Amino acid sequence: MICAYSTPAPRRRLRELVLGLVAVLSALPAAAASLTLASLAPRPLPAADAGFSVSWGGEHSKLSVNPLLAGAGQGVTLQVHGTVTGGFELDAGAGTVQRLAPGRWRWVAPGKAGAYTLEIRRHDGASMRFTALVTLPRQALRGGMLNGYLIGDYPSHPGGQKAYEPPAGFVEINDRTADLPLTPRLRLGQFVCKQEATGPRYVALRERLPLALEAALDRFARAGIASSGLTVMSGYRTPHYNSQLGDTRFSRHQWGDAADVFIDEDGDDRMDDLNGDGRLDQGDAQLLYRIVDAAQSDPDWQRFTGGLSAYPPNAYHGAFLHLDTRGFTARW
Structure with a gap:
């Protein structure tokens, strides 16, 4: 079972920050640049x-x-x-x-x-x-490219597990569809990969991920942490982009069922002080971790079983929670 990152979190996140910054500063059309940034901030709808x-x-x-x-x-x-x-x-x-x-x-x-x-x-x-x-089928890939967008090659898992089969299809995200709601508090554009592109992007996405994140928000609210939404720091990653980051070869982000998220109600692009100790540190992510981990015993949550980890802040980002719905428990 692979359930740990092979590259230290601070170095990996620094590389992701730099790659994302390059994408924004490159000579991209305005719509494409704004789409890259759309993944950084939630625009919630009323939960219902x-x-x-x-x-x-x-x-x-x-x-x-x-x-x-x-x-x-x-x-x-x-x-x-x-x-x-x-x-x-x-x-x-x-x-x-x-x-x-x-x-x-x-x-x-x-x-x-x-x-x-x-x-x-x-x-x-x-x-x-x-x-x-409605997705474009995997068979539309040509040399790892989908309509000019570089996806790369999916790694073959030595165990042959179904959870690691390449995605059946990919969803196009453009300046028109980025704001489409997936749940009351999550939008399609929040899951876009940060790699550079000059046209539409494509993502692999499994319905269970946004449903799990929405359910997690409800769990947080029951525990006294009310939030209008989640900031998705990292959603889908193409195999090409994941390799650039130096992340583990079988990162669930590539299959569209993983997200690195945090709660940011004050708009400073960092995890809020959720535990009220006056510090912005890993303790805030650990609080969210404990809430989600405790939900595993609830039959209503068990369909969301997957990976979970709380990451500390560094000079480039605040603390965050990794959550995925791979179908079996992984903790690190």
């Missing part, structure tokens, strides 16, 4: 419970906004759970919808990659929205 629960694929949620990923032409079944009283309807702006039963539909994604919206509405006005992201 839809008032009913829906399952799709291997996920389920009560959130008012959710991510849904599908390949072009792929069918996805959406099911309202609980007692389905009154009328529910599914409105899709694109693709086709087949009603299977009350509160149950099959949506077939459009044949063109892109971002679409689905909405399930109850007769009383309650609704749940999905940001439906």
Whole structure:
């Protein structure tokens, strides 16, 4: 099991900071430069419970906004759970919808990659929205490039574990789609890789990651740490960029189910003093670590099982929490 970084955190983060700065200062179009910076700050929407629960694929949620990923032409079944009283309807702006039963539909994604919206509405006005992201297939990669964007080659895991198979598809992020909400408090652009690019970027993303981060925010609030959102310091990394950082070869960031995050309510780009000891140090990240780690015993959290670590601050960044949903427990 690989569950530790091979490069010391301060050196690795310094390299990431420098690479990100180079990307911003390079002669990029304005939209591309602003997209790189979009990953640094949350722009929260009001957190909300839809008032009913829906399952799709291997996920389920009560959130008012959710991510849904599908390949072009792929069918996805959406099911309202609980007692389905009154009328529910599914409105899709694109693709086709087949009603299977009350509160149950099959949506077939459009044949063109892109971002679409689905909405399930109850007769009383309650609704749940999905940001439906239709991916470009992995087979579209040519020499490690996807429409001019360098992805690189995914490493072959010696154990042959399914969790390390290359992503099936990639989501395009551009200046129009960066602000799309994935959950009430997380946006698509927050997960963009920081490597230099002159056009649209592409990310691997698993729906479970933003759902887990949103659930973590709720856990923090129950523990007395209210936050309007999370700053995602590092989300997706292409294998090429991950290699540039000198990070471990099998970093979960490359598979789109890992994020390095912190809470920054005062806007200084560093983790806040969450434990109230008057210091900005690893103790603040450790507090978040303990809250998430304690959630492992809750059946509602167990689908988010994965890696967890609390990192200290250095001269270039504040403390942060690494969280991933790899499917098995890893701590370091």
